[in-house]
Amino acid sequence: MSILQGINLAQQGMTVSQAGLTIVSNNVSNMNTPGYSKQRVDLAQGHFYAEGGRINISGVEVSGITRYRDSFMDKYYRDENSVLSYYQEMLNNATFIQDCMNELSGTGITGALDEYYTAAQNLMNDPTNSVYRADFIQKAAKVAQEFNTKVDSLEEYRKTLVGDIDDPASLEKSQISNDVNTVNQLIDQIAEVNEQIAQSVNMGGDPHALYDQRELLLDELSQYVPVKTEDTPSGEINLYIGDVKILNRHEKLGTLEVVMGDENNPAKINIVNEEGEPYKIDFEKELGSKGKLAATLEIAGNDSDSFTIKGVIGELDSLAAAFAQSVNEIQQYRSADGTEASMCLSDDGKSLVLADEPIFVTSDGSADFSAKNITINTEVLNNPNKIATAVGDVDPNNPTQPLNPDAVGNVAGAEKFCNMRNEAIIGGLTSEDKITSIISNVGIETQKITNNEETQYNSLALITTQRESTFGVNLDEELVDLMKYQRSYEASARVFNVMDEILQIITNLANS
Template sequence: MRSTFGAFTTAQLGLRASQYGLDVTGQNISNINTKGYTRQVVDQISLNLQNSGRYATVANVGYGVLVTGISQVRDPYLDIRFRNEVAKVGEADVKLGGLKEIESVLDEIATDGIQTQLSDLNTMLQKLAGQVSSQEYENMVKSSADSLTKYLNQCAKQLETIRSNQEYNLKQVEVPEINNILKNISELNKSIKDGQINGTPALELIDQRNVLIDNLAGYMKIDVTYVPTKISDSLTIDELKIDLVGANNTINLLNHLDHVSLDMPAGTTQLNILDAEGNPVKNSSGAVIGTDVFKELTSGSLKGSLEFLNSNGAFDTNKDSFRGIGYYQKMLDLMANTLASTFNDINNTGLPSGTLHDMFGTSDGSTTITAKNICVASGWANSEYGLTKSVNADGSTPASGAQENILKMIDALKSDQPFIKKGALPADDVTIFTGTFHSFVSNLNTTLGIDIKSSKTLLENHVSVANEISSAKNAISSVSLDEEGMNLLKYQKSFAAAARLMTTLDEALETIINKMGVVGR
């Protein structure tokens, strides 16, 4: 005969399993609005001791249900996909934000920009061409040229401010935040391990860790693995490992409790990855791979920030590289330099050797004219000399009213000019653009518009994919009130059924003890 108390144990285990189910369901419902919370479920198995005697004639019936633990409902494949897509979202978002800031500076539609200043200079030159002897009209040309240079100065300073802000955000916000995330994950790993050794699943701590890992994935493409580690003969736990998936190398960021730190040396936008001793990380062969890891980044907001700061498009060796802020700064410098050299050459036509009547110079005393330092040359500004109106080919004094040089200046604004990036040697010179000054500015704005549109489209696509993956994750891992309501009914009924089984067994036991053997008495 089956053990009476074994049957009671079956009922008691059923009650306990149902109670666990109700407790877990209540925990899920309570945390429906908790960020990062993962739905929990009861893990249970059928208990069958399988210890019947060799010649037992009774069927080998189990002894009920055994709760083995509480686990989370997650899909590791969706986690990987989501984190990869979040890295792409982070990269595209940073680039788009930076390009929109540049647009606010170079916007030729919303403000009276470079095009307007060039048109005004052209108008003043035409007025001077009609009355070349008028000092008033020459002063108007000088004033217009000064306005143009100051506008270029302003644009250059605003672009420099954007660069400075981006560098500050990268060095003072993003890099410290990444280091803080790695530190917090390491501390959580220790707490999770201690809890699991002591018999608790530490699921809430695992949720906190997963939120941090998802945040880290926005900065760079990472690979997360769980390494089974044997603690004792009866206990094995998973230790966490996080690697940066680089273009050429895989760089370990965290190995359970040990983690690296990111660093950017002062005055640079170079990103280094340092080990616990503060040295650049090396690979298994001993080669340093933790210095200037920009080339290793494949996606993420870190890559977006560094690419925005360091990539210069056509001015780089790889002409197809991303057009970051450096490209637009160099294009503005190229325009300022070409404008100054073109007009200086015209105004110096026919002057004795060694005599220069430059229209444009530099405000900082340097020999290279840029958008930041271009200004009206001091000699012209102080009226030490004026515009060279005309020059006779034989060197004689031109007739009164001659204005060939002024007409050349007007024509220079309307004619195509080669905008050349100077190399170390003349053979290294590269023509970036050929066209008028107006078309140069139009092309610059068109290029910026195309970059913004492509970045926006890319961002929208990545966000759409990330949202789809997130929805799929939520369908599996998040709490559903409908589902939890069904679980409440299920566990309530199973609890009532187990209690009924307990009552039934009690009645059977009552019959055996008090009623058996009383027939005929």
């Protein structure tokens, strides 16, 4: 071994240590960078051979830089992340519905029904009292208004999620359109990074930063849709959403597009190819229960098995219809043989006449009542004498007149209004039982989603930990490495020093 070779070796040691220090400082400075994977210098010893008592050593060399990453863990994480995003979005929406339907303090429909039945009792106690009559009809109007308000705010919310088919402009401003735009942008960015990676790999590079960037984009994409990837030799990936291939390396096969659907599912998602031709129709079915998009579409859709805004509105509709019909039946009662009829007060309030005006009408002229169209009949609202507080015999000689027009104290009609409180008017439930059941169902669904979200959150936290422990930066580790490379640098420098001294001695020998 020659002295000069020794100096060479010392220099190699210093170079390698410097590389180590560079990677350490890169790790430390990126320790808080999202998506950054810790890197490590891989060292290898040089060749060694002995030849007639002389040894030849080529020292140490940097064989590569390893990126700490576990691709299985990444896929696992993204899968679970999609599920968590799904539940988070469901929870957000369920929380809104629940806030809207929270009537525990006796407000809203519950409160309005309560006031209405109390007013009916007063009416029965004193049917000729004009204050009680006006109060009764106003409380009935309030019930209708509460139904309208509830459904309005639920529909308005649904509109912000997926738009409304009656208002085409709302689709563009909706949350689903926004999210689909984000998904398309992410796909574009992944395609772009793919291309850069291919170029770099082609030139023999190992583009760690680009790989990290792509992982980060995939993580973000997995919040919206379920993501699958496939590695290719060029370092690029093929990207699948659900089972639909969307990127073939850096070539984009399709773009997500939101189109207007029907009343039940106002927004639909198709994939169109670069020419704008359909590539995959009804893509939303591929999403399953993963990702934010699936959750938005589900809660705004009409799947009878899941918790949807439409489902809650439907329940309110059936209650409003049953309520309005029952009240109107009492108000417009006629016995089958025509001998008995519901009666209200004449305009001067002094005698009975046959009642004909309904209490509730539909605001859109439709024959069927819903929570949206139930409204009070202004004829009765403006003239509360028209409330049918009585049920009495019809004059056999004149079927349009009561037999006893003086019986203004007859309360058989008012009694029916009161007794309706205890009657099963919808699916074996009273009106108040029904609204209670609707509200507690919302509570049960929200609780179920909250529990699912919590479980999924915890399980994802565990996966995040495992994943983080693979690619994260540990400061102690880096500091140990820092010391290690610093010491080895010092040692190599020391070796260099010794070699230098030996060289000087030899040089001096030659001089003397």
